Amino acid sequence: MPVSQAEIARAAALLHAGGVVSFPTETVYGLGADGTNEAALARIFAIKGRPADHPLIVHLAGADQIAAWACDIPAAVWALAERFWPGPLTLILRCRSGVPDLVTGGQATVALRVPAHPVAQALLTAFGGGVAAPSANRFGRVSPTRAEHVWQELGDGPDLILDGGDCPVGLESTILSLAGKEPVLLRPGHIPPAALADVLGKPVELPDGNAAIRVPGTLASHYAPATALLLADAEALSAVVTGLVVRGRRVAVMALSGQLSPTGQTVAMPADPTAYGRDLYAAIRMLDDGRHDIIVVERPPRDEGWLAVNDRLERASGGSAG
Numbered sequence: 001m002p003v004s005q006a007e008i009a010r011a012a013a014l015l016h017a018g019g020v021v022s023f024p025t026e027t028v029y030g031l032g033a034d035g036t037n038e039a040a041l042a043r044i045f046a047i048k049g050r051p052a053d054h055p056l057i058v059h060l061a062g063a064d065q066i067a068a069w070a071c072d073i074p075a076a077v078w079a080l081a082e083r084f085w086p087g088p089l090t091l092i093l094r095c096r097s098g099v100p101d102l103v104t105g106g107q108a109t110v111a112l113r114v115p116a117h118p119v120a121q122a123l124l125t126a127f128g129g130g131v132a133a134p135s136a137n138r139f140g141r142v143s144p145t146r147a148e149h150v151w152q153e154l155g156d157g158p159d160l161i162l163d164g165g166d167c168p169v170g171l172e173s174t175i176l177s178l179a180g181k182e183p184v185l186l187r188p189g190h191i192p193p194a195a196l197a198d199v200l201g202k203p204v205e206l207p208d209g210n211a212a213i214r215v216p217g218t219l220a221s222h223y224a225p226a227t228a229l230l231l232a233d234a235e236a237l238s239a240v241v242t243g244l245v246v247r248g249r250r251v252a253v254m255a256l257s258g259q260l261s262p263t264g265q266t267v268a269m270p271a272d273p274t275a276y277g278r279d280l281y282a283a284i285r286m287l288d289d290g291r292h293d294i295i296v297v298e299r300p301p302r303d304e305g306w307l308a309v310n311d312r313l314e315r316a317s318g319g320s321a322g
């Protein structure tokens with residue numbers, strides 16, 4: 001494990017004392033506080049600049065702790081936990097009374113997840129309770145997948161940043177709601193809908209933009225870099241880049257099919273969606289450094305294997321297909 005037991009113990013003590021600790025998960029870095037401590041939770045929102053009605057995910061060491069947060073737990077939860085926890089799956093369940101409004105966003109539901117990363121597991125085990133944690137970026141910005149990204153985003157806002165190296169998944173967890181009559185996918189992630197449906201024995205509804213459920217991660221402009229980001233189909237890529245360059249734009253390209261831009265910086269992205277997802281935020285962050293006017297991204301295939309990557313790219317481009 002990349003972090004010492006002494007650092008874990010210090011981090012757990014900080015959480016008990018109302019501190020805010022950034023820690024690695026297998027998806028992205030989180031910004032954590034004791035999920036029962038209102039003052040500590042308020043600091044998360046202040047550090048991120050996040051609106052107070054946007055709910056947080058509670059991270060637990062194991063599925064045996066969910067009854068402390070959720071009620072009316074459907075049997076499907078145990079089957080999903082058995083198959084996918086610890087791992088990059090967040091479940092939305094009906095909430096027990098007494099969970100702070102800053103965790104639930106004032107809704108009757110709570111988001112729970114048991115992360116697999118050894119540092120997160122060690123921290124949650126040492127702490128013993130639920131750690132509420134959003135991604136450790138400023139509100140609306142790209143999630144950090146490396147400790148140095150957390151530092152770039154938040155500086156010395158957190159009391160401690162645990163450095164667990166690069167996050168192996170790189171995209172935020174799959175969010176599945178089991179709080180209603182039918183299971184609904186609220187955010188695509190590494191675990192595909194078909195794998196969830198397989199365990200549930202029924203199909204999973206895809207998000208329909210129902211405004212009654214607030215999921216800020218589904219705002220069209222979420223996850224955006226400061227530099228404009230444009231999605232271009234593979235066939236149009238070189239014409240789009242050339243057109244921008246002749247108009248004097250400083251263009252960076254994230255290419256998939258091996259087409260390299262003759263001008264400007266090109267990053268060759270992996271052809272496999274899992275590897276692409278792992279590298280995506282670091283690549284955007286590298287190109288979003290003020291040296292380019294626009295990042296042109298070659299659009300990946302529109303099939304289910306690319307669902308999570310395409311979702312994040314659409315959001316990073318402001319919801320417009322360019």
Ligand code: TXA
Pocket residue numbers: 025027028029030031054055056057090092103104107109110111113133134135136171172173175186213214215216217218
């Ligand atoms: O992979 C992840 O999920 C990372 C790591 C740190 O665990 N966390 C993360 O947190 O992505 P955050 O806050 O950036 O995104 C959590 C999403 C938000 O879109 C939030 O609205 C949604 O989960 N959420 C939380 N509680 C909810 C609830 N009760 N109902 C519906 N959506 C909820």
Ligand code: MG
Pocket residue numbers: 134135143217
């Ligand atoms: Mg986030």
